[in-house]
Amino acid sequence: xxxxxxxxxxxxxxxxxxxxxxxxxxxxxxxxxxxxxxxxxxxxxxxxxxxxxxxxxxxxxxxxxxxxxxxxxxxxxxxxxxxxxxxxxxxxxxxxxxxxxxxxxxxxxxxxxxxxxxxxxxxxxxxxxxxxxxxxxxxxxxxxxxxxxxxxxxxxxxxxxxxxxxxxxxxxxxxxxxxxxxxxxxxxxxxxxxxxxxxxxxxxxxxxxxxxxxxxxxxxxxxxxxxxxxxxxxxxxxxxxxxxxxxxxxxxxxxxxxxxxxxxxxxxxxxxxxxxxxxxxxxxxxxxxxxxxxxxxxxxxxxxxxxxxxxxxxxxxxxxxxxxxxxxxxxxxxxxxxxxxxxxxxxxxxxxxxxxxxxxxxxxxxxxxxxxxxxxxxxxxxxxxxxxxxxxxxx
Numbered sequence: 001x002x003x004x005x006x007x008x009x010x011x012x013x014x015x016x017x018x019x020x021x022x023x024x025x026x027x028x029x030x031x032x033x034x035x036x037x038x039x040x041x042x043x044x045x046x047x048x049x050x051x052x053x054x055x056x057x058x059x060x061x062x063x064x065x066x067x068x069x070x071x072x073x074x075x076x077x078x079x080x081x082x083x084x085x086x087x088x089x090x091x092x093x094x095x096x097x098x099x100x101x102x103x104x105x106x107x108x109x110x111x112x113x114x115x116x117x118x119x120x121x122x123x124x125x126x127x128x129x130x131x132x133x134x135x136x137x138x139x140x141x142x143x144x145x146x147x148x149x150x151x152x153x154x155x156x157x158x159x160x161x162x163x164x165x166x167x168x169x170x171x172x173x174x175x176x177x178x179x180x181x182x183x184x185x186x187x188x189x190x191x192x193x194x195x196x197x198x199x200x201x202x203x204x205x206x207x208x209x210x211x212x213x214x215x216x217x218x219x220x221x222x223x224x225x226x227x228x229x230x231x232x233x234x235x236x237x238x239x240x241x242x243x244x245x246x247x248x249x250x251x252x253x254x255x256x257x258x259x260x261x262x263x264x265x266x267x268x269x270x271x272x273x274x275x276x277x278x279x280x281x282x283x284x285x286x287x288x289x290x291x292x293x294x295x296x297x298x299x300x301x302x303x304x305x306x307x308x309x310x311x312x313x314x315x316x317x318x319x320x321x322x323x324x325x326x327x328x329x330x331x332x333x334x335x336x337x338x339x340x341x342x343x344x345x346x347x348x349x350x351x352x353x354x355x356x357x358x359x360x361x362x363x364x365x366x367x368x369x370x371x372x373x374x375x376x377x378x379x380x381x382x383x384x385x386x387x388x389x390x391x392x393x394x395x
Contacts, residue, residue: 006134010125013182017077018118019141020179024084024172025111026149031157031165032091032104041097049097049104054340056108061116061333068329073117073124076329077180080113081173088170092162112336114176119332121183123320131321132265132273136258136313143254143309146247207327207334212380213318214338216274219373220311221342223281223366226350227304231288234359240294246301253305261310262317270318271381273310278374281307285367289360 033041036049067076087107094100119138126134156165207214228247235243265273280303287300316335323331346369354362 006127006130006137008125010183011122011134011137013179014118014122014125015138015141016179017141017176017183018122018138019145020172020176021081021084021111021114021118022142023145023149024088024169024176026145027153027156027165027169027172028088028091029153030150031153032100034154034157035091035162036097036100039095039097039100045097045101049101052101053104053108053111054344056105057112057115058337058340060109060112061337064113064116064329064333067113073121073329074180076113077117077121078177080110080115080117081177081180083107083110084114084173085170086110088166088173092166110173114173115336116333117329118180119316119320119335120329123328123332124325125183130262130266132314132317133259133262135317135320136262136265136310139313140255140258143251143258146251207319207323207330209322210319210331210334212376213270213315213322214334215376216373217315217319217335217338218342218345219369219376220278220281220315221339222346222350223285223342223369223373224308224312225343226346226362226366227285227288230350230354230359230362233354234288234363235291235297237359238291240291240297242294243297245294246297246304249298250301250305250308253302254309255305257306257309258313261314264310265314265317270314270321271377273314274318275374275377275381277307277311277314278370278377279307281311282367282370282374283307285363285370289363289367 032049036045041049064076067079071079083106087103087110090103090106091100094103119135122135122138123131126138153165153169156168231246232243235241235246261273261277284300284303284307287296287303291297291300316332319331319335320328346366350362350365353365357365
């Protein structure tokens with residue numbers, strides 16, 4: 001049998017679109033708080049600026065079904081990118097904290113739409129038999145953005161100022177619109193959902209049938225987001241210099257993990273990937289807690305990249321596979337909602353704990369979160385066996 005083709009023009013342009021929209025986001029992730037601080041923002045106001053973004057992204061995902069029915073997935077993606085451009089340009093003009101918070105809300109709405117529908121369109125164009133592998137490759141663009149854009153954004157802000165930073169961020173979203181237009185979706189694809197139905201807010205945040213991967217995504221989001229946010233402070237507490245290398249090495253191993261992780265998912269199912277990925281991530285956390293030197297921290301980053309690199313796309317693919325084709329937009333929204341809920345609550349709780357335990361002690365609680373992740377994964381696999389999840393539903 002001839003293998004199903006994955007690397008089509010549509011798939012390649014969608015990878016580029018996903019990478020560009022995440023580059024636009026990561027340019028501002030470390031720099032916008034610095035910019036707000038320069039305008040005299042207090043710590044509380046900087047926290048609001050950082051946190052309101054995620055809440056507005058969750059809010060807009062409540063209306064993904066309405067958006068698909070009214071516009072279709074492609075136009076919803078364009079709408080999200082347009083809102084991101086509008087918000088990013090607004091940062092150049094607004095010079096008060098309240099105005100920046102308002103722009104940040106708009107930016108969160110745009111980011112919530114664009115990430116959700118980029119993933120949903122990808123699920124439609126990737127062959128079902130290679131969906132795990134394809135979703136893994138889709139994340140490579142965002143992985144490159146995560147590795148390069150924050151450092152470049154800081155360099156632009158320090159050396160050239162906001163009049164170079166914000167236009168470049170907006171340009172990334174504009175380029176994403178052009179690459180998205182090159183991705184052609186079929187008119188008769190699962191673009192339009194079944195007739196409208198009324199559901200509760202809970203069902204809009206959490207798509208029915210995605211319970212197991214959703215809970216696991218919340219746990220992993222809390223751990224993953226906390227590592228990304230607090231690793232520099234942990235390294236400073238441990239007296240380790242050049243901690244930024246952690247992300248460079250970690251990103252390299254994310255690249256390494258994506259191809260074999262996706263293929264394993266497609267051939268063996270979710271459990272064969274998610275459980276080893278969780279174990280690899282726990283090994284990374286244990287090394288971080290005991291690290292007293294840069295080499296040990298970099299070894300930890302290798303396990304961090306391998307574990308995180310297989311877990312993120314696998315959890316998303318799992319959600320996309322357990323719903324009908326016309327519910328993939330809702331499943332994509334659920335994935336990002338659960339990730340944002342886990343990240344936001346993890347940062348809030350674990351950041352507070354760090355004030356009393358220190359950052360090294362705080363990482364022990366992150367290990368506890370991932371042990372719960374492993375326990376829940378094992379219990380669900382042995383007590384409630386599911387069908388092989390590489391067999392996507394195409395109803």
